[in-house]
Amino acid sequence: MAFTEHPLRRELVHEMHLRRFAPVHAPARIVQMVYLIAEDRRGEEQRHLSSLPLKPVSIEQESRHAVLRFAGDLTVLWERHTEATTITLIAPREGQDAMAPLTEWFGAWPGSVLRATKVFVEPGEAEAEALLPEMGFEDADLVSCHVCSGVRVWSDFRIRDDGYGRLLVSAPGRQPDDLGRIVQRLQELGNYRNLALVxxxxxxxxxxxxxxxxxxxxxxxxxxxxxxxxxxxxxxxxxxxxxxxxxxxxxxxxxxxxxxxxxxxxxxxxxxxxxxxxxxxxxxxxxxxxxxxxxxxxxxxxxxxxxxxxxxxxxxxxxxxxxxxxxxxxxxxxELLRSMESSFNLQLRLQNLVEALSVIAASYYAVALIAYMAKGAVGFGEEGHEVDVAIALIAPVVILTIFLLVSRIRHRFIKETENAAARSDKRHPLNDA
Structure with missing residues (x-):
């Protein structure tokens, strides 16, 4: 091809042709069953599909759709939906006896039956009305109307003793392909209605x-x-x-x-x-x-x-x-912050009080130190005052030593605090910005 094709193009076109119904030649008899099948039983379904009771003349099978044709104009349609499977058997009116093995095969399908219908298709309204007595419809529940411009349907949508519902259709002058599409719409209406009611x-x-x-x-x-x-x-x-x-x-x-x-x-x-x-x-x-x-x-x-x-x-x-x-x-x-604030204020007042008392203590010791040095100065060179002189000389040395020691400790604490803050800043991610 001279153009680049989308990878899904053929799959999408195939999807549009996937669910075509087989042609229906009136008079015909149709049996359709809708099964609800769990995902873990899909393998059983594939195995059952391959165990046919009759040998087909032709098979058109894909992953979700199959058309099986048998002798005597019997056609079986299989279609897999998201959570359901639809199986349809189409036969001419004269081929009803040949349908028995296939309907028994239908009944053994994996899953549970949600809807089972027998459809009777006649070419004219008179032939359809002749079948009404054997349909056994309830008069109070009987539904009858025209659809698709001239096709008439009858049903009471009840389940008979054999487990099937009944639908009677008269389609005068309809081509098989057109009639197949009409039957498909009628059946899909009932199938999706039941699925909705689940x-x-x-x-x-x-x-x-x-x-x-x-x-x-x-x-x-x-x-x-x-x-x-x-x-x-x-x-x-x-x-x-x-x-x-x-x-x-x-x-x-x-x-x-x-x-x-x-x-x-x-x-x-x-x-x-x-x-x-x-x-x-x-x-x-x-x-x-x-x-x-x-x-x-x-x-x-x-x-x-x-x-x-x-x-x-x-x-x-x-x-x-x-x-x-x-x-x-x-x-x-x-409240906790207020309590902490009150405690802080109390501690501040106590600290102020301690500082005031410390002033008195410091003054006392300062006066004592001055007194020692004064005594030493007075007694310098006199006999009997050696102790006072020694105290006077030692006092400045002790004061200087204690001052230097306190200063060193203070500077060490300040340096350690600054180093810790610097390390914390380097680890913080916002500092890189």
Whole structure:
């Protein structure tokens, strides 16, 4: 090629063609099953996919999609989703007996069935209405409407004794590829609707727990207003416990609630794409879907919003409590500083008193020294005053010695202090800047 291709270009183009449905030739019978499969069981799924009960005529298999064609115009579609797997069997009306080994193979698939549907596709409305008695639909729950400009569907979306739901479709004048796309949209609507509803029971079970956490948080917030400062540590512990429980609920359910909201949006998109036209006397797909899916989606959305707001409120209350604790600590530090200041003032007054007394003592000793030297001066050269002369001579030497010793000690202390300060400045990182 004369141009540089983006490394993801072919992967993205392939993604656009990945989920094509096989052509459906009316009259046809379709069996589709949706399995929820844990990630650690994906290996089992691959092994089961390779253990076919019939020998296929052709196989088109990729990492997440496969098309298997068998004799008698039987087609099996396998598609792997993020957390689910869809398996579809398409056969002509006359080939229903040949479907039995493959439907049994479907039933042994790893995982748990989320949705299982048998779709009956007829070329005309009269042929479809002739099958209505054997469908066993509940009249009170029957949904019937036109979709995609002329295709009519019937279903009550109930599970029969064999574990399958029933969907009846009449598609006059539709080409196989077009009819395949319509059946795919109809099935995806139901599949994504069920996937969206998976999160509802969990949310409903968590609502009482969320109510209890909300009550505890309100009680702790009220205690923050009413209680004395002595209980702040206990209150902080209780609030931290509530906050931890909220975080745990949020972490354990965030994926499921987010996935439910995403699936609900996809189901709504599929419903819009079907262009539903109501029929008098019947509820339409829009009525059936919105009457059930919209309240469930709003319940999940309400749960998510409540959980988020409770987490924010818990953080706000903890922040207020921390502010009060910090304020109290600062007040205690201020009282400590005031006490230290009072002690320093007292020590200063005592020091002043000691200095005043030291002046008296120094004066006394100075007078005594002067007296000794005066006596020595008077007695110099006279007999009997040798001791006084010796004291007079020694006194200046002692004073000078003590002065020099004190000065040396003082200078040594000052030098050591300056050296220590210099070493501290060199280690400080701000001095390099």
């Amino acid at each position: 999160g509802l029971p969990r949310v409903q079970r968590l609502m009482p727990e969320l109510n209890a956490l909300e009550d505890r948080l309100a009680a702790h917030a009220q205690a923050l207003v009413n209680e004395a400062e002595g209980g702040d540590e206990r209150l902080l512990h209780d609030l931290s416990q509530v906050s931890a429980e909220l975080a745990q609920v949020r972490a354990e359910n965030s994926y499921r609630t987010s996935a439910s909201q995403a699936y609900a949006q996809i189901a709504a998109d599929r419903l819009d794409a079907l262009d539903v036209q109501p029929i008098d006397g019947y509820q339409s797909l829009t009525d059936f879907t919105e009457r059930r899916l919209v309240p469930a989606t709003r319940t999940i959305e309400t749960f998510v919003n409540r959980l988020r707001r409770l987490s924010e409120r818990s953080g706000d209350v903890i922040a207020l409590l921390n502010t009060r604790i910090d304020t109290r600590i600062k007040a205690q530090n201020l």
